[in-house]
Amino acid sequence: MRNGHADDIATLVEPGRVHRRVYTDPDLFELEMERIFGRAWLYVGHSSQVKEPGDYITTDLGRQPVIMVRHRDGSIKVLLNRCSHRGAKVVNDRKGHAQRLTCCYHGWSFDTDGKLATVPVPEGCGAGFDRDALGLARAPRVGVYRGFVFASLADKGPSFEDHIGPMQGNIDDLVDRAPDGELALDAGMHRYVYNGNWKLQVENVLDSYHVPFGHASTVNKQGVQFARREGDQKGATVVEAEKKQTAASWKDRKSFTVGNGHGWTSNTTLDDGKRSSPAFDEYKRVLAEKVGAERAAEILTPRLHNSLIYPNMSIMGLNIHVRVIKPIAVDRTEVNIFPIRLVGAPAAMNFGNIRLLNVTHSAASFVQTDDLESFVRAQKGLQSRMSDWVDISRGLGAEEPDRATNATRGLATHEMVVRAQYKAWVGYMREAA
């Protein structure tokens, strides 16, 4: 892969398999940075992280360092974190507050909309010095849906609505659980890294096939996982204890795809109605008070387990969090996981959710650690040149339309969602930026 011709890209993805080079080829990774991360709508952050004018966070979109900052007029700006003078990263902390963003090197300072504000020793600037052209570069397009901020680094391409539209219901599903109708991502973050390609984590978030074996160590002798939600007395039944087989309820789980690489899995196995704790009962009462009993019952009926907004963001509805998958190199990936506070819910309920997330998704968790091991071993195995193809054919041809959600439906233990991701991948990759 030297030039990324459309024909070369197309040979890497077949209906039921992908070539190992999509995980191991550094040239393909460079092309992904340009053609996917250089133009797709990417999740940047949540509006609750920048509540007041001057509040900012920093992150990376692909390999582009960016600042997400609240401007004086209340709008959220996504600025490239690179001084327009000599190129130094301007903001060096992960979050903070500032009236102006000032570069450490020569002291150029920028307003929170990116405009160049002051330059030390201005008399040194020549006659042609164009202050207006020397602001911090801005992401050409920014879109916000219910507090979730996305940006595209390309000025053209599918609109925000086209990209995110099919997933708005998934965002609603989560946000509506907050009695006040808003979320707060203000409870810190989990950060983990692994020596493997970014797509290994992306493929994993909607993979229900791996759970009975990959997470066997989290399943007790009765075949039940530990409780993963505030108020649950026990977790989901994953294995039929006597036969030591994947439980029927697990096999029946569904997954859905809606184009653009997006998808989700349904949540069909958790015993609802058996969920109770003082905090959870109080939450149910508050929610019903705010939105009415009927709507509260609807909101509390589990529908979505995990959603993927392609290419690199996921929302988990079970132990609620936002996940951002950050490619660093072809074989190195960082993942950031943000606990979610449901605004208006009892503090004890939010505390419970934050605590449970430690044991499911911290770098030291019971669940995520076995996934990380699988990703690392996949990257090692994929070095083999004796076998070039990765099989993603489970359920190929078994997909069916789902009229209720206007999506395509398959079993969650199939690999339909992975095939959908590669369809989107080819779509981005075969077109020159």
Place this chain on the structure above:
Amino acid sequence: MALAARELLTASGLDRAAFEEFLIHEARLLDERRFRDWMELFADDGTYWVPATPDQNSPFEEASLFYDDRELMKTRIERLEHPRIHVQTPPSRTAHIVGNLVVEETDEAKGEYVVGSTFIMVEYRDDAQRLFAGRQRHRLRRHGDTFRIVQKRVDLINCDGAFEAMAVPI
């Protein structure tokens, strides 16, 4: 501070060596993968906390690397004993060293003591070696002629960094 603590300790008949011996014993149980014995060092209301930010105030309002009560500790250890814990195939080998011990607080009425120390843990697994270091604070409660841990808080110097999978307690 250190002097005052020593005076108090002398008054209660406890010296620094008793605490030091306890912490060395605890570290040894971890290094020998005797996780159940390690858990038994904790009081029934004991917690093990590894914050994810420096100076973290609360294990409830923010993400932590670990925040286990006895029940979660038990689940964690059952998993560590499970034959299919992939992230421990092969298992980690660790070596702890604990030092710079200071008795920071004593409460004779409750029989509770807070002991601060500095630790280094080297972990080797699957061809890779890595280093963990930081400060730890043990809140200990007198229990017969030994102690039970009311809380062990481990403040890693890189607590807000990005970690590869961590399977064993620090």
